[in-house]
Every structure is written in C-alpha cells, then in structure tokens.
Amino acid sequence: MVGSAMVTAAWALLRSGLNPDTADGSSLDGAWYWSGSGFEPKHTGGAREADLMIDAPAGKLVAVSARVMPAVADLFAMMLPLLPAATPHGLVLAHMGQSLDGHIATAGGHSHVIGGPESLDHLHRLRALVEAVLVGAETACLDRPRLTVRRVVGANPVRVVVDPRGRLPADSPVLTDTAAPTLVLRAGSTAGHLSACAETLAVPAGPDGFAPADILQVLAARGLTRLLIEGGGGTVSRFLAAGRLDRLQLSVAPLLIGSGRPALALPPIDRLDQALRPPTRRWSLGADTLFDMDLRGVAARRSAMDSPATMI
Ligand SMILES: NC(=O)c1ccc[n+]([C@@H]2O[C@H](COP(=O)([O-])OP(=O)(O)OC[C@H]3O[C@@H](n4cnc5c(N)ncnc54)[C@H](OP(=O)(O)O)[C@@H]3O)[C@@H](O)[C@H]2O)c1
Incomplete structure (x- = not known):
C-alpha cells in the first residue's frame, strides 16, 4: 500500500506542474520530503536529506533518496522533461x-x-x-x-x-x-x-x-x-x-x-x-x-x- 500511495503522490506532484499559475516550475522546483502519505516541500522534523531534488526548468530529477521507490524515481525522471517548465515553447x-x-x-x-x-x-x-x-x-x-x-x-x-x-x-x-x-x-x-x-x-x-x-x-x-x-x-x-x-x-x-x-x-x-x-x-x-x-x-x-x- 505504501508503494501505491507513493506512486499516487508522485503523480499528483507531477500534475501540479501543469497548473498555469505555476507551470514555470515554481511549484516543483527544489527539495521534497516524503511524509508517509505525500511529498512535502518543507521538512520540519529536524535535519534530513531531501527525498527528491527537482530542477523543473531542466526537466531533471537531480537527486533521490533511498526512501523513494525505484518505480517512483523513474516516474519523475520520465515525466519531468515533458512538463511545461521544461517545454515552455510547447x-x-x-x-x-x-x-x-x-x-x-x-x-x-x-x-x-x-x-x-x-x-x-x-x-x-x-x-x-x-x-x-x-x-x-x-x-x-x-x-x-x-x-x-x-x-x-x-x-x-x-x-x-x-x-x-x-x-x-x-x-x-x-x-x-x-x-x-x-x-x-x-x-x-x-x-x-x-x-x-x-x-x-x-x-x-x-x-x-x-x-x-x-x-x-x-x-x-x-x-x-x-x-x-x-x-x-x-x-x-x-x-x-x-x-x-x-x-x-x-x-x-x-x-x-x-x-x-x-x-x-x-x-x-x-x-x-x-x-x-x-x-x-x-x-x-x-x-x-x-x-x-x-x-x-x-x-x-x-x-x-x-x-x-x-x-x-
Ligand atoms: N499500437 C499503437 O500504439 C497504435 C496506436 C494508434 C493506432 N494503431 C493502429 O494503427 C493502425 C492505423 O495506422 P495507419 O498508419 O494505417 O493510419 P493512421 O495514421 O491512423 O491514419 C492515416 C490517415 O490519416 C489521415 N492523415 C494523417 N496524417 C495526415 C496528413 N498529414 N495529411 C493528410 N491526411 C492525413 C489520412 O486519412 P485518409 O486516408 O482519409 O486520407 C491517412 O491515410 C490501426 O490498425 C490502429 O489500430 C496502433
């Protein structure tokens, strides 16, 4: 179940990059932390390495932690180059x-x-x-x-x-x-x-x-x-x-x-x-x-x- 929750959360995060207000990548860029039920942009529970580091304009997953399932890391790497932030001209x-x-x-x-x-x-x-x-x-x-x-x-x-x-x-x-x-x-x-x-x-x-x-x-x-x-x-x-x-x-x-x-x-x-x-x-x-x-x-x-x- 954790696996499917992480896939669902990953897909929701990727789809947030389609929002016209944040399609420049501002919604996706930077560090993300897996909370157990979703990916969150800020980590409040002490020092911890980010689970995902996204460069949205480059369409790249720059870093990924061992907590992220390989299939989820692949989903980000596969889809980030297709999002509007990485394809501003269509x-x-x-x-x-x-x-x-x-x-x-x-x-x-x-x-x-x-x-x-x-x-x-x-x-x-x-x-x-x-x-x-x-x-x-x-x-x-x-x-x-x-x-x-x-x-x-x-x-x-x-x-x-x-x-x-x-x-x-x-x-x-x-x-x-x-x-x-x-x-x-x-x-x-x-x-x-x-x-x-x-x-x-x-x-x-x-x-x-x-x-x-x-x-x-x-x-x-x-x-x-x-x-x-x-x-x-x-x-x-x-x-x-x-x-x-x-x-x-x-x-x-x-x-x-x-x-x-x-x-x-x-x-x-x-x-x-x-x-x-x-x-x-x-x-x-x-x-x-x-x-x-x-x-x-x-x-x-x-x-x-x-x-x-x-x-x-
Ligand atoms: N496996 C897959 O991922 C997948 C995906 C899609 C389809 N398919 C299969 O592919 C087969 C159909 O492929 P297909 O290559 O035979 O045909 P198609 O690409 O589906 O359709 C070709 C027809 O579309 C029109 N057309 C397309 N581009 C045009 C253009 N630039 N200018 C003018 N007309 C244009 C023409 O219609 P007119 O003939 O009316 O002039 C042309 O003959 C089907 O069996 C389907 O099941 C498989």
Missing part, C-alpha cells in the same frame, strides 16, 4: 506501442492490445500531460478510440482527428461522447459544428495532404501547443519526416506479429550513417521497454516533405 510528443518486430497492428488493423497494463497506464499519463491528443483517420475509424484519461487521475485533453476526406463515422465515440471536445481536421473550408462535442477545422491541403507544420499552426491558433500524436504509424511518420516531433516514445512489447502495419515508414536511406540516432532514454514498463527519443537536436528529414505521400 511539446510535440508521439507515442506508439509496437511489437519487437516493429508492427503496431495486424495487416487488417487489429491492435488490441500490444502493450501490457504498465504501458497503458503510461499512455494515459501522457494524455493527462498534454492539451490535445491527435490520431489519424484510419486509427479513429478502426479503433474507435475515446482518447480520454481513464486509467490514472487527470484531465481529458482535446481530441483531434486528422480526417481530410471526412470519413469518420457519425457514431464514432470522439463525436458522440462529450467527455472532451473534439476537433476534426478537414481539407478545404469546411469549418463548422459536427456534434455537441465536435467541430471541424479547415487545414490547407496540398497534393500530399496536410503539412504537419500547418496542422500545428491550426492547433496553436486554438491555444493547443502541447500535443500527443498517438498514431497510427502513417500519421506519426509524417510528423517525424517533417522534423516536427520533439520526442518519439516507442513502447516495445515482447511479441512478434510477423506482418502487419509498421510503426514507422520513412523514405529509404542508402547508408546507416543517414539513420536517425537521437539521444534515447530507456525504461521498463512491466514486460515492455519504453524508448524515449529526444528529437529536438536531430536534423529533420525534410527532404521527405517534398513527397510525404510516398512514405506511407
């Missing part, structure tokens, strides 16, 4: 769960479920840390996701579906469940209301669809600058190829699908020195391994922007 984070052989679904599109419960908890935490969660039309049609935060405590993000051709069925949960607002990105000038919780937004469309930069601009105009791109592979690949991802998280589960829909499909390269090798952190999530890639310093594969449709 965040474009992509996450997918894939098999060891690089697939996110069978060829027919079945993807439930690839990762274990710890990976699903992590995904719901990511949803709770962003302002909007975005999926492609294929995922919205096949999976019929709700895209809400249900496995952990947290606020639902705005839901965004990239649906240039308007093929999202009217009975899709993102259009009928009013748990969160939904924005459906369509080509042309079709802005308007779709349902009680959903509206369409127009995005300029080129011959190869929407440029990821245009998607980000349309969402930023709505005040949405902290985004989770949740799939599928085609949608994430377009953002990656256009150099528009700050981070990419791949949660790799120990199963082999052997065929099916790829996590990523980028334009071919000739040599491995052209491959992306971003700084990467690695975490255990139950039986799965999470790879968290920092793409901010990686040169964009912008050549792909010339012909994004050929990638997927």
Whole structure:
C-alpha cells in the first residue's frame, strides 16, 4: 500500500506542474520530503536529506533518496522533461506501442492490445500531460478510440482527428461522447459544428495532404501547443519526416506479429550513417521497454516533405 500511495503522490506532484499559475516550475522546483502519505516541500522534523531534488526548468530529477521507490524515481525522471517548465515553447510528443518486430497492428488493423497494463497506464499519463491528443483517420475509424484519461487521475485533453476526406463515422465515440471536445481536421473550408462535442477545422491541403507544420499552426491558433500524436504509424511518420516531433516514445512489447502495419515508414536511406540516432532514454514498463527519443537536436528529414505521400 505504501508503494501505491507513493506512486499516487508522485503523480499528483507531477500534475501540479501543469497548473498555469505555476507551470514555470515554481511549484516543483527544489527539495521534497516524503511524509508517509505525500511529498512535502518543507521538512520540519529536524535535519534530513531531501527525498527528491527537482530542477523543473531542466526537466531533471537531480537527486533521490533511498526512501523513494525505484518505480517512483523513474516516474519523475520520465515525466519531468515533458512538463511545461521544461517545454515552455510547447511539446510535440508521439507515442506508439509496437511489437519487437516493429508492427503496431495486424495487416487488417487489429491492435488490441500490444502493450501490457504498465504501458497503458503510461499512455494515459501522457494524455493527462498534454492539451490535445491527435490520431489519424484510419486509427479513429478502426479503433474507435475515446482518447480520454481513464486509467490514472487527470484531465481529458482535446481530441483531434486528422480526417481530410471526412470519413469518420457519425457514431464514432470522439463525436458522440462529450467527455472532451473534439476537433476534426478537414481539407478545404469546411469549418463548422459536427456534434455537441465536435467541430471541424479547415487545414490547407496540398497534393500530399496536410503539412504537419500547418496542422500545428491550426492547433496553436486554438491555444493547443502541447500535443500527443498517438498514431497510427502513417500519421506519426509524417510528423517525424517533417522534423516536427520533439520526442518519439516507442513502447516495445515482447511479441512478434510477423506482418502487419509498421510503426514507422520513412523514405529509404542508402547508408546507416543517414539513420536517425537521437539521444534515447530507456525504461521498463512491466514486460515492455519504453524508448524515449529526444528529437529536438536531430536534423529533420525534410527532404521527405517534398513527397510525404510516398512514405506511407
Ligand atoms: N499500437 C499503437 O500504439 C497504435 C496506436 C494508434 C493506432 N494503431 C493502429 O494503427 C493502425 C492505423 O495506422 P495507419 O498508419 O494505417 O493510419 P493512421 O495514421 O491512423 O491514419 C492515416 C490517415 O490519416 C489521415 N492523415 C494523417 N496524417 C495526415 C496528413 N498529414 N495529411 C493528410 N491526411 C492525413 C489520412 O486519412 P485518409 O486516408 O482519409 O486520407 C491517412 O491515410 C490501426 O490498425 C490502429 O489500430 C496502433
């Protein structure tokens, strides 16, 4: 029970970093002490080393005591770089769960479920840390996701579906469940209301669809600058190829699908020195391994922007 109380308290402390009044890190920065039921900023019971030392603008857990469970220390280290204090200009984070052989679904599109419960908890935490969660039309049609935060405590993000051709069925949960607002990105000038919780937004469309930069601009105009791109592979690949991802998280589960829909499909390269090798952190999530890639310093594969449709 102490363990789950500490995880709950850690998550509450991390979520306090989303408060607009303290999103500069002032609420999280500094020393924290475990009281037995929560993390407290001041220690009144005599000299004692801090249990956590947080540098919020750097997105780092600087020090941690032996009283803190390793899973809780990992949670802080994993999540601090994603908070507003460390990402003052916004965040474009992509996450997918894939098999060891690089697939996110069978060829027919079945993807439930690839990762274990710890990976699903992590995904719901990511949803709770962003302002909007975005999926492609294929995922919205096949999976019929709700895209809400249900496995952990947290606020639902705005839901965004990239649906240039308007093929999202009217009975899709993102259009009928009013748990969160939904924005459906369509080509042309079709802005308007779709349902009680959903509206369409127009995005300029080129011959190869929407440029990821245009998607980000349309969402930023709505005040949405902290985004989770949740799939599928085609949608994430377009953002990656256009150099528009700050981070990419791949949660790799120990199963082999052997065929099916790829996590990523980028334009071919000739040599491995052209491959992306971003700084990467690695975490255990139950039986799965999470790879968290920092793409901010990686040169964009912008050549792909010339012909994004050929990638997927
Ligand atoms: N394992 C996981 O973590 C995970 C997560 C999410 C989804 N999935 C699985 O992934 C599969 C779907 O992935 P997918 O790669 O086939 O499709 P997808 O990425 O979900 O959707 C691709 C479609 O979205 C629209 N789209 C996305 N970006 C666009 C852009 N920049 N411009 C214009 N249109 C854009 C296009 O719609 P149109 O085709 O209408 O033009 C495109 O064909 C499903 O089987 C789902 O279950 C797995």
